[in-house]
Amino acid sequence: MMAAYVDILKNEFPQIDSELFDYITGVLGSGGSDFEDAEDVFDAIGGFLQDVGDKNEDDIREICFQMFSSLQLTKCNSGQQQMLLDTPVQLSQVSADTASSANEVQGIWMVRRNQNTTVDAKKLEKAEAKLKAKHERRYEKDSQKTASPLVLEEASASQASSKKDTRVDSSGKNRSYDVRIENFDVSFGERCLLQGTELCLSSGRRYGLIGRNGLGKTTLLKMLASRSLHVPSHITILHVEQEVAGDDTMALQSVLESDSVREGLLKEEHLLNAHIANGTSDGLESVRLSEIYAKLEEIEADKAPARASVILAGLGFSPKMQQQETKEFSGGWRMRLALARALFARPDLLLLDEPTNMLDVRAILWLENYLQTWQSTILVVSHDRNFLNAVVTDIIHLHSQRLESYRGDYENFIKTKEDRLKNQQREYEAQLQYREHIQVFIDRFRYNANRAAQVQSKLKLLEKLPELKPLEKESEVVLRFPDNFEKLSPPILQLDEVEFYYTPDQRLFTGLCVSADLESRICIVGENGAGKSTVLKLLMGELTPINGTRHAHRNLKIGYFSQHHVDQLDLNVCSIELLLKRFPGHTEEEYRHQLGRYGITGELSTRPVASLSGGQKSRVAFAQMTMPSPNFYILDEPTNHLDMETIEALAKALNIFKGGVVLVSHDERLIRLVCKELWVCESGRVQRVDGGFDEYRDILQEQFRREGYL
Template sequence: MLQIKDLVFDAWGRRFFDEATVSLPKDAKVGLVGRNGVGKSTLFKLILDELHLGSGEIGMPRNSRIGSVDQEHPATPVPLLDTVLAADVERARLLEEVETADPEHMGEIYARLIEIDADRAPSRAAEILAGLGFTNEDLSRPMAEFSGGWRMRVALAASLFAEPDLLLLDEPTNYLDLEGALWLEARLKKYPHTAMVISHDRELLNNSVDHILHLKDGKLDLYPGGYDNFEHQVSEKLRLQAATRVKVEARREHLQAFVDRFRAKASKAAQAQSRLKMIAKLPPVSAVIEERVAPFNLPSPERPLPPPLIRLEEATVGYGGAPILRHLNLRLDLDDRIGLLGVNGAGKSTFAKLVAGALTVETGRLHRSQRLRVGWFHQHQIEAMDPTDTPLEIIRRAMPEAADSKRRAALAGFGLGYDKVETTVANLSGGERARLLLNMVAMEAPHLLILDEPTNHLDIDSRRALLDALNDYEGAVILITHDRSLMELVADRLWLAADGGITPFEGDMEDYAKFVLDRARMAARAPTQVKAEAVAPPPPPPPPVRTKTPSGPARRRAEAAEAALARASQALAVIDRALTDPATFAADPGKAAELGRRRAQAQAAVDTAEAEWLEAQEAYEAVKA
């Protein structure tokens, strides 16, 4: 599908690609991985022709469509649903043409509309939007009413809806919550064409892609399978490379020893020259250099506090208007590792502010130790950094009494070496800024760490380093993240923010993933209030007037079967309405599971009744004939 041959590209004083060559199979789902700053986003820009090649070729089949999500959708007065529908350019063009087309061309246009399944487009768009967290009420809202983060989701929805031949996604989960990331993971897996995704999300790379494209040292290497399989193959490749190097060096030393011993002897001169030629022909094998990732420094509190650290009793919190969270009855101890789940807007960040001390309860009680120290990292801290600041100036304010040598040593421990300490924030990568802030919030050895999306700018190896640091840290942790792997390996208890409250979630991340996907499927099946646009050909001539329906056993059997089918369908509809109500899941997940089993039984009853009705109707039609 995508052919890259001998690609060379230099920019900003460095070489990004050095005769890189790769060929992507048709309809492959490819995860593009590599360290921060190696050129993954640059490759996307080269494919999109936003940057010009130094040399080499990037080719695709003729008339192939490329789609990407480069920036948030503009704030226009166009309704949400219409914005996404407009992403299918061909459909929009055909619908426009059908209004003014000549009668002889109408048939061709309608045939093409039927071929691309245009009449299902509104419901398909609504399904994608529901999976990304939009409600039915949002479909008619103008784009100008949505925030930048939600408009990024619209841009993603538009690309998925248009279904280009090559879909390019650059860190798509960075602006999604965990629920949206789980939905996208399932959606990508069944995407009908080729997709290339830059991601540091291990679960997405394991569950959604069938190839890993590794960018390192200016080269592109394609590996089959998911990320775990890629890691195994790379480890084996490095092991074989190291073993080969040892063998080659041993052979080189053996030949060189013979040359050194007998070079001066006339009788052995020919053999010595022969061995010199053999040495020259030995293949060069580069040394295996392990890429080192700087660890995170999360010091544990020296003196533990008596439990509980925090206790909430019927607490309500908000911002002066209607409360965001109500009836909070929760307890947090020093050894707790809490994973906070819930869709965006459910109150997760509000709860983090309350626990961090940035908000106070409006009603109810909040008990907390007077000596409690809290380290709070949230994603907006990175955006709020002064672009003219430097790491040295930032840590100078945090350590006013320390010597510069001690400050520089601390920054080196954060992974910011000598060449970075006086670099402006604007010129630091997102990963470097995240490292700086994550280490800074933990400098005072807090009793509680609150981490709100800490991994957005970290590559996979840095995420593993953060996981290791969190597992060594001996304080309490509240974790909000869309990184399912980190959540599974850090959190030992899950709390769910939903319906204006926070309650314990009974189950693990596998249960929660199933809960989220089942809820998305139910939402997709629910009535969307979307009026399908008329794209079918003109209606056929009216049917002939039917004669009087004959009476008899066949008619009565058909009527009875039809009534049975209506009763079975009504029972199924009642269960579906319950399953599409979010309150059903929030109140009692066990009841929701039971409803799911009952729905399967009800669907089977509908299928049986429908088969009986068809058989009876066919018999009735035969009698009439």
């Protein structure tokens, strides 16, 4: 049976002063039910125990852990009854002001000190204040939790509208498909995301919207889609945001139904033919039918099923899947279906938010080729550098609460931006030098009566010069994976002749043989459903092989990043609380430092996780994954939602890391920067491609040509 905390205190500190003994047992005895963990016990009494004997901090923490455990056991056995102490304990006088500010928080036991006590009075007062403050914070936190549920902020937009543009738009005479929105603001809650900026989209051009995580790219798309920002009413908009709702409709039919014009004409044709067949025609139906047939021929309605099928096939839907009901698909496939519907409907303005997140490399390559011939306007948010280079004609850069446009693809944007920054720096230095030259003249002749008129002239000139602002540079993104661990000797991790299936009639892998060590930088690619995530779970030991064996070094410590990491985060707490719950026993400063390694700093770390952007949530997941300092990382689609600067930083961090890395990714940039080995998961096998990503890309291009998708 575990010893009571009184006995632990006597045994570990036989020389303890009686006054201090009374104080500590009083605190533990009366406030035992308020301690959430051993760290609370250490905060309350650890400082005194360190002064009693020669024990170090780790020993004291261990003793506090034993005391906390005995308190929990006492609470369970006694139904939280108060323990009767061997000596009387008094409640020290608490000032009325302090009590009222804490909403009369009670239950802190303290001994009334006499003048002859050997206890350090200042330290005791400090400990009492610290414990009392902890009670107050806990009381406030509990009050907040019970007072109101989490309320998420909402986005809003405002703009200066032109009466002329409004009049032209309402008259129906505006036939232009260009979008021009001037002098508008976008906010999210109290935070201003865009201020006094403008957005110009020329019809038929393809724009890539880029910028750091959390600056408002997704919010801007939502404001356009909802027409909170003014887009001419005759311009049709489609925003691929929500997955298709699952019902009895077949996938192919769901895509066909997205063309509302075609569907309306077909329904009207069916109705008119029914009237004619029933003999209820008034003679005008035949005329209208002729008009409908002409319109159907004009929009090539008869070719629609074939076009819809090609789009679905390009996005990975087999002929069998195209005939499946939408309710049979997972969320990821329903998002692909939503993208297929948008591509088929061909809106005047297509808004895409991270379209490559839901796709494998094969589907991304097909989408790149398909969008290159897109006739109307596209505005796409994407972190995929290669995708932007293949698709867009213009870049819109969101930074410093404004939008800046650049002609050309992403690589051209990088070059042009660097040239602009160099020119701005030269201009800034020239202005600075000119100011200094004037100031030198003023300082030299300030008290020279003969030069007084010139000095005054120079002073006025200096005042008229525009305000000199230093060059605005975005801070560099730096990620770091801790690697303070010992080197492990091979074999580290391997699968030997593994057979695995979820159902016996569908064998996923047979004779699977793969291995990895601390030097490995392996990327696994393949179509969705080929088993990439299953291979990762077999490597981690989350899944047990039906046959064959998994070998793992006894000191192997794996960190896992799931592509569904957001689903595993508690969205109702802040990032600091998230780490506290998962890894108790650290200080708030340590949690802040850990989050800061991944760019979650300042007020970001105290905001509810639900209010963070997708990329910021990914960073929180990285902070959580690396907290225990693993020596091997298994990453499943780690780049989803990350901005390009963070992807570059992630690649650098993985290259510097001294442990092993196996990742599943569709991001060509990350694969090229990090991976030394490329494994292709296909047809129940995992094969190494010696030519790397270039060879894999060539294989896919050849498949497209053979299947007629290019």
